[in-house]
Every structure is written in C-alpha cells, then in structure tokens.
Amino acid sequence: MNLNLKAKKQNTFDAIVVGSGISGGWAARELCDKGLKTLVLERGRMVRHVEDYPTAMLNPWDFPHRLRDELAQKKENPIVNRCYAFDEATKDFFVKDQEHPYIQEKPFDWIRGYQVGGKSLTWARQTQRWSDYEFEGPARDGFAVDWPIRYKDLAPWYSYVEKFVGISGNKDGIDSLPDGEFLPPWELNCAEKHIQGKLNTRYPDRHVIIGRCAHLTKPGEIHLQQGRGQCQARHLCYRGCPYGGYFSSNSSTLPWAEKTGNLTLRPDSVVSSIMYDEATGKALGVKVIDAHSKEETEYYARIVFINAACLNTNLILLNSTSNRFPNGLGNDSGLLGKYIAFHNYRGNIVASLEGFQESYYYGRRPTSVFMPSFRNLKNQEKLNFQRGYMVAFSAARSGWEQGLGQKGFGAGFKDGLSSPGDWRVFMQMQGETIPKASNHVRLSEDQTDAWGVPLLITSVEYDENDFNMRDDFLSQGTEMLEAAGCKNINAYDTGQAPGLDIHEMGGVRMGHDPKTSLLNEWNQLHSVKNVFVTDGACMTSVGNQNPSITFMALTARAVDRAIAESKRGNL
Numbered sequence: 001m002n003l004n005l006k007a008k009k010q011n012t013f014d015a016i017v018v019g020s021g022i023s024g025g026w027a028a029r030e031l032c033d034k035g036l037k038t039l040v041l042e043r044g045r046m047v048r049h050v051e052d053y054p055t056a057m058l059n060p061w062d063f064p065h066r067l068r069d070e071l072a073q074k075k076e077n078p079i080v081n082r083c084y085a086f087d088e089a090t091k092d093f094f095v096k097d098q099e100h101p102y103i104q105e106k107p108f109d110w111i112r113g114y115q116v117g118g119k120s121l122t123w124a125r126q127t128q129r130w131s132d133y134e135f136e137g138p139a140r141d142g143f144a145v146d147w148p149i150r151y152k153d154l155a156p157w158y159s160y161v162e163k164f165v166g167i168s169g170n171k172d173g174i175d176s177l178p179d180g181e182f183l184p185p186w187e188l189n190c191a192e193k194h195i196q197g198k199l200n201t202r203y204p205d206r207h208v209i210i211g212r213c214a215h216l217t218k219p220g221e222i223h224l225q226q227g228r229g230q231c232q233a234r235h236l237c238y239r240g241c242p243y244g245g246y247f248s249s250n251s252s253t254l255p256w257a258e259k260t261g262n263l264t265l266r267p268d269s270v271v272s273s274i275m276y277d278e279a280t281g282k283a284l285g286v287k288v289i290d291a292h293s294k295e296e297t298e299y300y301a302r303i304v305f306i307n308a309a310c311l312n313t314n315l316i317l318l319n320s321t322s323n324r325f326p327n328g329l330g331n332d333s334g335l336l337g338k339y340i341a342f343h344n345y346r347g348n349i350v351a352s353l354e355g356f357q358e359s360y361y362y363g364r365r366p367t368s369v370f371m372p373s374f375r376n377l378k379n380q381e382k383l384n385f386q387r388g389y390m391v392a393f394s395a396a397r398s399g400w401e402q403g404l405g406q407k408g409f410g411a412g413f414k415d416g417l418s419s420p421g422d423w424r425v426f427m428q429m430q431g432e433t434i435p436k437a438s439n440h441v442r443l444s445e446d447q448t449d450a451w452g453v454p455l456l457i458t459s460v461e462y463d464e465n466d467f468n469m470r471d472d473f474l475s476q477g478t479e480m481l482e483a484a485g486c487k488n489i490n491a492y493d494t495g496q497a498p499g500l501d502i503h504e505m506g507g508v509r510m511g512h513d514p515k516t517s518l519l520n521e522w523n524q525l526h527s528v529k530n531v532f533v534t535d536g537a538c539m540t541s542v543g544n545q546n547p548s549i550t551f552m553a554l555t556a557r558a559v560d561r562a563i564a565e566s567k568r569g570n571l
Contacts, residue, residue, distance in 0.1 A: 008300060013039040013264065015303040015562075016286055018271045018316065021118025023535040023551040024307035025249030025257075026161065030559035031303075032257035039264045039299055040254075041288060043308075044114030046267040047093075047121070049250040053240030055089040063088045079109050082500055085122045085238040093121050093238070103444055105459040107497035110311060110504070116267050117250040118309060119502070122238045125214045125246050125366060127167050128390075128545035129158050129178045133377055138541050141376075141386055144339060144435045145511045147540050148521035151178065157553040165247045165552065166223050168231075168367070169212030177207075177372040177545070184217045185210045189361040191353050191395035191423045192369050198484040199371075206374045206480075211367035211392065214247040214549075226252050233363030246366065268292060270451045274304060274320040274329050274531065282530045282571070283329070289451045302571055303530055303562050307555070310340075310536035311441055314507040315456045317533075318443050330508075330518055330525035338440040339509055340458075341542045343501040344389065344431030344466045346493050347473040351486035353395060353423040360397060360420055368392040373432075373544045375472065385468040389431035390544045391477065397421050425486055429473040432544040434465055435506050460498050503547055505539035523558040530571040532558045 014036035017027045024040065031038040046052070060067050067088045074081050077097040086094050095112040102110055113119040132151045139146040155178070162181040169182040188196060188210055196208040215231040216223055228244030228251055237246050244251035257263040268291035275284040275298065285300035306313050314337050320329035328336045375381065375388035398421035439461065443454040474491040481489050498504075511517025514526035523538055525531045534555040536547060543550075565571050 008298075011298060012285075012300040013037045014301060015039070015305065016041065016299055016301040017305045017307060018286060019118060019307035019309060019312075019535065020116050020249055020254065020265070021113070021307065021309055021535070022120045022123065022249065022548050023555045024118070024305070025120060025253035026552045026555040027305040027307055027534065027559055028257040028263060029253035030556055031305075031563075032260040032262035034559070034563055035262065036303070036563070037262050037264070038257070039266065039301065040257075041269040041271055041286065041299070042116050042118075042265070042267045043270045043291060044116065044118075044267060047115045047117050047240075047250060049244070049255065050242045053242055056236065056239045056242050058089065080111060082109055082496070083111050083502070089236075090122060090238040093240070100449055101455065103447065103455055103457045105457050106461045108458040108460045109497045109499040110458060111499065111502045112309070112312075116254070116265065117248055120248040121240055121250065123548060124546065125237065126546040127162075127165075127212050127214050127549040128370075128372075129180055130154070130543050130545060130550055131176050131178050133176050134541070134543035134545070137387065137543075141380055143386065144541050145509070145513070145516045148510050148512050153521070154550070154553050154557065157557040158549065161549065161552040161556055164222055165214050165252070165549075166216045166219065166228070167212055167549075168215050168217045170210060172207060172209045174207050174209070174372055176377055180212070182212070183220070186213070186217065186365050186367055188369060189395060190356050190359045191425070192393075194353075194356070195393070195395065195425070195484040195486075196369070199480055202483045203374075203480070206371055208369060208371055211370045213367040215366050216245050226256060228252065231366065233365060235364030235366050237366060270453065271308065271316055272296075272319060272451065272453050273316060274306070276320065276322045276324060276329060276528065278322065278324055281528070283528055289453070291451070294451060303532070303566060305532045305534065305555075305558075306537075307533075307535045310504045310507065311456060311458070313533060313535055313537040314441050315443070315453070317508060319454060330528050330531065332527055333515055333518065335437075335509070335516070336518060337442050337507050338437045339435035339506045340439045340441060340460050340504060341433045341435040341506045341539075342460070342498050343503040343542060343544070344433050344462070344469060345428060345496060345501045346462070346466070346470040347429040347431075347477065347491070348494055349427040349474065349477045349481060349489060349491040351425045351427075351481045351489040353425055353484075353486050356423055368394045383468075383472065385465045385472065386434055387432040387469070388544055389429045389469060389473055391427060391429060391473070393425060393427035395423055395425045398424050425481065427477050427481065429470065429477070430501075430544055430546070431466070431469045431473065432542055434463075435509070435541055436463070441507060458499075462498060503536070503542065505536040505542045505547060508533045508537040509540045510538055511540060522561040523554060524561075529565070532562060534558050
C-alpha cells in the first residue's frame, strides 16, 4: 500500500502534455514557463536538436542512392513515399507504413512523425493568420457549427506566438489575411515580380504576396536566447536545421521549457487512454505503454493537454471509455471522431515563361508566392461550390533538370547542363473542404497495434464541392498565367488521396453547444473541464490557410485559461 502511494506520488505532476509536436511543444513551454511541473509524453524516439540531425550537412552524393529510395522501400511503404518531404535524407523522421498499420475504409494517406518534435521537424513552415472571414464562415454559409471565438479573441495570441517563433513576411494590409509580427520578408525573383505586376493590374482584388514563413531572416533577441540562428536559405529543412533557422519544438519550445527546470520529457511512451474519475468528474491522468517493453504505467495530473496530432488525439479520446463515457471521453454529443476535414490540393498547373534569360537568384528561398483566397470571401457568390482556396506559385530556372533523359556526352553536353535553363512556373491550390459527419475516424473492434491499442479506421473522402473547387482553380489559374504571359500551360488534377496535404483537422471540434461540439471556447472538453485539446483535432472548420500558427495561438491561449481556472480551484 505504501509502495503504491510512493509510486503514485513519483508519477504525479501539475500538468501532462501528450505529444511534443508543434502544439504540444507550445503547451510544454507555456506550462513550464508559468511554474507548473509538466510531463511531456512522446510515443516516438528521442531526437535532440543538432546532434540527432545526421543528414543535415550531407551532399546528394553522400547517400547510397543519391536521395532516391530503393525499390524495396517504395514497395513496402507506398503511402509515406507519396509525401513531398520523404526521401533518403529524411526517412527516419517518418512512420513507415508497416510500423503502425492503419485501416483505410476509404483512401486516406495518413502521414505521421513519431519522435520528439513530431512533424514540427518536417512541416512546410507556412504561417498565415485566420481572419473573421474564416471564423464566421460556418455560421454565415450554413455548414459545420459556429465557431465559439472570433479573430479578436485570437489576435493577441497570434502576436504572442509570432514574436517567439519568428515569422518572415510583409505587412500587406489585406483584411482577409491579417498582418502579424514580422521579420524581414523574403523577396520575389524577377519572373515572379513580372507575374505579380501583371496580375495586380488585371485582378485588383487578387493580392500577390510573398509567403509568410517561420524562418529567421533576422533573428531578434528572443530568438538568440533560444539558441537559434539565421536561416541559411539551404532549403534542407526536412532533415532538421542545425542552425535553428526555422521553428521546431526541438530548436525552440522544448529547450525553453527544459531551461525552467519544470519539464520532464518521456519519449517512447505510447498513451493509450485518459483515466477518468467518476466521483469528481475530472480526468485523473493517462495510461502509458512503454514502446519497447510494453509495460503499462499510470501518470497523474490536475491538467491534461492532448496534442498527439489530430487523428491520434481522436484515437486516444475514443479509447478512453468509462461508465460515464462508454463511447469515448467527453463524447456526450456522439460526434467524437466525426467531421474530419483537410485541405484540397488536387489542382496543379505548370507553365513556362519567356525572357529574363540574363537574370538569376541566390539560395533556396524557403517559401513561395501566395495569393490569399478570393472566392466566396465576403458572401456566397454564384459559384457551384462553397468556400475558397489560396493559390501558391513560384518561378525558377530549370537548370540541370533539363538534362534528365537527354542524350549526349562531352564538353558541350556538360556545358548545357550547367546553364540556368528556361524559366518554369509551378502553381497549386490549397482549398478549404467542408466538414461532414460522414468523414470520420473510429476504432477497429477486432484489430490492435503492437501496443494493444485498437487500430484507427479512416473513412474520409472528397465530395462534389471539392471537385468543383478544383475545376475552378484550374480554370482561374490557367487564365491568370495566360494573363501573365506564360506559355505551355498544363493544368492537371494530382489525383492524390485526402491526407497527403498533412493538414487533417477536426473530430473534437469547438463550439457553443455541448450537444453539437466537444470543446468550449477555451479548448476544454465541455464535460471534463481539466482536459484540453489544442491540436488540429479541435478545429471546427479548416479555412484555407496553413493551420499551424493557429494551433500555436490556440494552445497558448488555452494554457493561460487553464492556469487561471486552476488558481480559482475549478480544475
């Protein structure tokens, strides 16, 4: 009895954070910085900043297959191989298909990163604030449920996290894409400036801007205190950045939390469920399975943040059953796992641009040119789809790639390969999908993973709205590139499955009413007030912006609330 009490005391913390990715890292930073003894549980291996980035400084010829994966790996891992960031240099930051199988009721490419830092090591680092056009969209256009917050509620928290993260960008004065706390922007190259000028003249309501990204173009004092340095424009970010030039949990929030002395980080810890106390109506803590020994341990805290990444957060809550919650923790509405949504990337366009042969550029800029959404922005236009899409594009010289597959040898052939080549333009869409109850995840009733946890069934698909939006982008994008003077325009459907955007959201959505949502305006479970969800699972709708900066702002805001409520004795 005494031994059990001693063990429980050793395993008791002020707060527990499940997951160490972008939102989990922020929860850890905020909780530790405010004096709470915090346990961070990560199901994957330890990754230490700098020392655990073994490929960061290697050249293509240093790899056995010159950055191309062997055929056996492609055959064994068809899903993760489709990810744009997965190659011979980055493969250790991704979960292989067979390492944690899942069940696709409908094709869904679930890309996962099980390690300390999660997918913050491999994210695309694009950061755009939401505006009220996104927060008001569901109520205005009649889908999902009304967001319980508006832009004014999150604006100060956007500023708070942006200053710490370090965001490069321009103050563009666009009401649908609010300005933030910016470091100096990256620049458009000459071909992109040409396209920008043509489009600004032809389409005054369509704004062409440089992408806002989490890169330190000019580190401030707060970034130097984190031990981070200036971005070197290498664009090898997916290998881990030894300079700390881009934001990740490993380079920023977790080391900051560790310096407080309040952080306990436990990798290789698979959280299977949240323990619920029927007497108090609160969560007691979590059950953890050691990833290697399979031994189960219980950890306790008065505040629990679930930041396991969207689908795994849904899985943990669905697997947290009790007499009070037989269908998953907090699931009084029966909506847990439903209304999963994502971003529509089905439209791509490539083209060529004549001229500018005397011009080139330096480095590998880590962001693209963006055009904020211009469809259905202020009201539902006479279009055959709801909501809208952002446009991203870039122009580059084709360089050595023009020689791939070419015949020849000798000095002339080599000289041709070393010339910059013609200008090529690539354009893509990032569209908002409408959350639907039929797009859901649920637990398998008869299949478990290596740790005895039920496998997650994904049942998510496109609908007519998504295809009509894709067709509109392909038409509008082609028209815009023609107006800019581009030639050889090829617009096409990528055909990719949902999930490959790696922006899955929903399943534990926020809302006003416990009957139609799981979380309140502070990201608390309506019926279990000491459990907070601030990763992609909490999203009521998905907007068309890259979501990570919104996850960070929601997390910082929720921690502030959690501490205030704890001091009042409400948690």
